[in-house]
Amino acid sequence: RRGHEIGCPCSARRGMALGRRSLLAAGTLRSTLVVPQVSVVAAATMAAAAKLATTPLVSDDECQGLLVQDRRQSDCAFAALQRRVALRPINASTVAESAAAEVSMAEVGAPARIAAVPPGVNLGGWLVLEDWFFSGSNGRHVASQGGFGQGVSLPPLLWDLENEPWTSEGALTKHLHDTRGEKEVLKIFNAHRGTYIVDRDLQRIASLGIRSVRLPLPWATFADALSRLDVEAYKPGAKIVPDPFYRDQAMFVTVDRNWLARFLRQAARHKLKVVLDLHYMPGGSSDGTYNGIWPLPPKFWTASVTAGVDTVMLSDVGMWIARAFVTWVESLGPLELSTIEGLTLLNEPGHMANIDKRNGKPFVKAEAQVMDWVSMTIDLFRRSTLPGKGVKLYISMVESTFDNFWQTVPPWYMRTTTSQERHSWAVFDIHWYTAWGGAKCSGRTVPGGRYLCSQPMEEVRPRVRACIEDDMAKFARKVHGLRSCSEFSLASFEDPLLACADAGFLKMFLQEQLAAFDRHRIEGFFWTWRMPYGQNFESAWSFEAMAAAETPQNEW
Numbered sequence: 001r002r003g004h005e006i007g008c009p010c011s012a013r014r015g016m017a018l019g020r021r022s023l024l025a026a027g028t029l030r031s032t033l034v035v036p037q038v039s040v041v042a043a044a045t046m047a048a049a050a051k052l053a054t055t056p057l058v059s060d061d062e063c064q065g066l067l068v069q070d071r072r073q074s075d076c077a078f079a080a081l082q083r084r085v086a087l088r089p090i091n092a093s094t095v096a097e098s099a100a101a102e103v104s105m106a107e108v109g110a111p112a113r114i115a116a117v118p119p120g121v122n123l124g125g126w127l128v129l130e131d132w133f134f135s136g137s138n139g140r141h142v143a144s145q146g147g148f149g150q151g152v153s154l155p156p157l158l159w160d161l162e163n164e165p166w167t168s169e170g171a172l173t174k175h176l177h178d179t180r181g182e183k184e185v186l187k188i189f190n191a192h193r194g195t196y197i198v199d200r201d202l203q204r205i206a207s208l209g210i211r212s213v214r215l216p217l218p219w220a221t222f223a224d225a226l227s228r229l230d231v232e233a234y235k236p237g238a239k240i241v242p243d244p245f246y247r248d249q250a251m252f253v254t255v256d257r258n259w260l261a262r263f264l265r266q267a268a269r270h271k272l273k274v275v276l277d278l279h280y281m282p283g284g285s286s287d288g289t290y291n292g293i294w295p296l297p298p299k300f301w302t303a304s305v306t307a308g309v310d311t312v313m314l315s316d317v318g319m320w321i322a323r324a325f326v327t328w329v330e331s332l333g334p335l336e337l338s339t340i341e342g343l344t345l346l347n348e349p350g351h352m353a354n355i356d357k358r359n360g361k362p363f364v365k366a367e368a369q370v371m372d373w374v375s376m377t378i379d380l381f382r383r384s385t386l387p388g389k390g391v392k393l394y395i396s397m398v399e400s401t402f403d404n405f406w407q408t409v410p411p412w413y414m415r416t417t418t419s420q421e422r423h424s425w426a427v428f429d430i431h432w433y434t435a436w437g438g439a440k441c442s443g444r445t446v447p448g449g450r451y452l453c454s455q456p457m458e459e460v461r462p463r464v465r466a467c468i469e470d471d472m473a474k475f476a477r478k479v480h481g482l483r484s485c486s487e488f489s490l491a492s493f494e495d496p497l498l499a500c501a502d503a504g505f506l507k508m509f510l511q512e513q514l515a516a517f518d519r520h521r522i523e524g525f526f527w528t529w530r531m532p533y534g535q536n537f538e539s540a541w542s543f544e545a546m547a548a549a550e551t552p553q554n555e556w
Helices: 046-054 073-087 092-104 169-180 182-195 199-207 219-226 257-269 314-330 334-339 353-358 367-382 405-416 457-478 503-519 535-541 543-550
Strands: 120-122 212-217 240-242 251-253 273-278 304-307 310-313 340-344 392-396 426-432 482-488 522-526
Touching: 120 482, 169 182, 169 251, 182 240, 182 251, 199 257, 199 543, 212 257, 212 522, 219 240, 219 251, 219 314, 257 273, 257 334, 273 314, 273 392, 304 314, 310 314, 314 340, 314 367, 334 340, 353 367, 367 392, 367 405, 392 482, 405 457, 426 457, 457 503, 457 522, 503 522, 503 543, 535 543
Parallel strands: 120 212, 120 522, 212 273, 273 340, 340 392, 392 426, 426 482, 482 522
Antiparallel strands: 240 251, 304 310
């Protein structure tokens, strides 16, 4: 989804999901993670809608009558925001759309009739922000280009940024902090986190037969591990923290770990397993908008920061974070721990390093540096109590970091882990996208790929199958033991407006990928579950949209 990845580089989309239901639109009713379902009367008057949208964030009127589990003001606020999300924008068409959604909703727990379902799905765009998820109807690239961002909103409270799109999470947070203040930043981020993924999402995911969710986390989830750099800035309980290298240019809203533990308990209630994925590190451990500091150059692998009178490498700071992550998981209670399928201690380490090096902008010292760092995380996990408790380590490695991935990385991995570890808790994890497949694998509405979207299905299917089979068979030959592809999509080209959008093609593409994963015993996680604010990408990147198009309306 962002650069040169297994099978080539990454992804794309097209228009709105074919047949997607009104409940997938930005303005539909959603329940919060900590609040039981709260209904909105479909026939709400325009006056009532206007009142809800203009009253303060937490008002007595909005909290009145809401059944909140632990009665905290923040939970009440999220419940109130649920109502606002359902009613924005305030016009007759939105009220009608909400009414249609209310009428069409059947029992969520009923199994959906969809042809092919992956074992897992990602919860992208929730706790880790990427600009293209919030690009509205103007998004054109999964990997934003030229240093220009595509983010035009962060619903439900931040809208209409078309004149000044945001580039990455750290840049957005810093800008909002400087222009609106800390209180407003927290209000915006808490509103987003409280409404983007909610209990109904977990219900739907489970009802489809998906058994696992992969949850990308920002490094700021464990920001207090950096307290030796700055006791005050990174103190326990800090709400907003600076990037330790780009202190004046990037800030992050932390994730409350008690809240995260509650999410694990909620996933357990739906019998879902969770893979916790540390998606990026301070200073940028990869090159792409998901690294938190883009378009600033990544510094994680080469730069140092001050710790008192000493200096420490950012890569060492990353180890502090990884250690804090493992320690926290070890401290969880039996229910939360049993819900965790595994951890990723760093997603896509050094992504784009080889490509940037070819372009004269290296950001890692050497390929061996990345493998050595990952080796230390493997040893950290090995020495913990987690392997003995049934928790796996998903070891993410990405093709774009290396000059020759298949000749370099699998031999290193086979030396670094034992056969017993590879068949019990060590999972070799890749990402596979065809959107940057070029003449080898991509599909387009214009010449330049392996096939044209206009070609008959009987011509396209064998070409798609050959691309997938070539890489998955190689994966199985090179890596013995547990294997995972924790990100894949239905995008045939990186520009969503030139990618294959036909519903029949998307269904076939999903079936072929899942069949290849099954043949070669590879655990697949679709990227991603929902993308309601990046409409151009939604049909190829949102499994929610795919499932809605495949499922009879009265069952969704």
